[in-house]
Amino acid sequence: DIQMTQSPASLSASLGETVTIQCQASEDIYSGLAWYQQKPGKSPQLLIYGASSLQDGVPSRFSGSGSGTQYSLKISSMQTEDEGVYFCQQGLKYPWTFGGGTKLELK
Amino acid sequence: EVQLVESGGGLVQPGRSLKLSCAASGFTFSNYYMAWVRQAPKKGLEWVATISTSGSRTYYPDSVKGRFTISRDNAKSSLYLQMNSLKSEDTATYYCARHTMGNYFDYWGQGVMVTVSS
Numbered sequence: 175d176i177q178m179t180q181s182p183a184s185l186s187a188s189l190g191e192t193v194t195i196q197c198q199a200s201e202d203i204y205s206g207l208a209w210y211q212q213k214p215g216k217s218p219q220l221l222i223y224g225a226s227s228l229q230d231g232v233p234s235r236f237s238g239s240g241s242g243t244q245y246s247l248k249i250s251s252m253q254t255e256d257e258g259v260y261f262c263q264q265g266l267k268y269p270w271t272f273g274g275g276t277k278l279e280l281k
Numbered sequence: 282e283v284q285l286v287e288s289g290g291g292l293v294q295p296g297r298s299l300k301l302s303c304a305a306s307g308f309t310f311s312n313y314y315m316a317w318v319r320q321a322p323k324k325g326l327e328w329v330a331t332i333s334t335s336g337s338r339t340y341y342p343d344s345v346k347g348r349f350t351i352s353r354d355n356a357k358s359s360l361y362l363q364m365n366s367l368k369s370e371d372t373a374t375y376y377c378a379r380h381t382m383g384n385y386f387d388y389w390g391q392g393v394m395v396t397v398s399s
Contacts, residue, residue: 175342208385210326217376217389218318218326224383261326265384269342272326 176200176264180273186281193249195276197262202242206266209238209247213258254280283307285377285390292396293367303360303377303390310358314380317362319373331380367397
């Protein structure tokens with residue numbers, strides 16, 4: 175199975191700050207990566223797919239990049255509503271696996 | 282608007298069975314693969330099962346293979362998860378999700394809690 179490792183496990187950011195979350199796959203996943211946001215008490219929401227494509231309705235301050243085994247999610251200007259837990263997920267190979275999550279809080 | 286509404290969760294004893302349902306609306310259900318994804322309390326996400334559009338193909342991780350069965354009724358726009366021989370480690374919120382061609386999950390239900398305990 176492909177293992178997905180996220181870093182950091184948690185971070186805090188000020189309003190307007192740029193935030194970057196990392197995700198490393200245990201093997202090359204050829205940009206088969208998605209990012210999800212989960213707010214407290216809510217279900218996950220797809221933000222990014224194919225490593226860099228923005229899902230419809232997601233604010234443009236979110237962006238994804240990377241290739242091979244290394245990927246990142248960037249929030250260009252932290253907003254209050256961006257607090258939550260972020261997960262990466264590989265879609266290349268079955269079984270489809272998720273990272274452990276990164277908890278983002280407002281400083 | 283895409284809506285996925287799960288039901289059927291609850292408290293069940295180890296070794297017993299439970300069946301979850303998911304009612305879909307707002308899209309052509311029969312055109313999409315569908316999936317179940319779970320989240321243990323305060324933990325991360327784990328994909329649990331996927332079913333093809335016709336129901337002829339199903340996929341499971343080793344952790345539930347042989348115990349869980351995913352099925353669908355396209356006429357009723359409904360998805361199901363039959364869970365047998367339940368273990369304490371199956372305790373989680375179970376989400377119904379739409380499974381895209383890229384193997385991502387683009388819409389999720391609100392989730393249903395399953396607690397396995399004596």
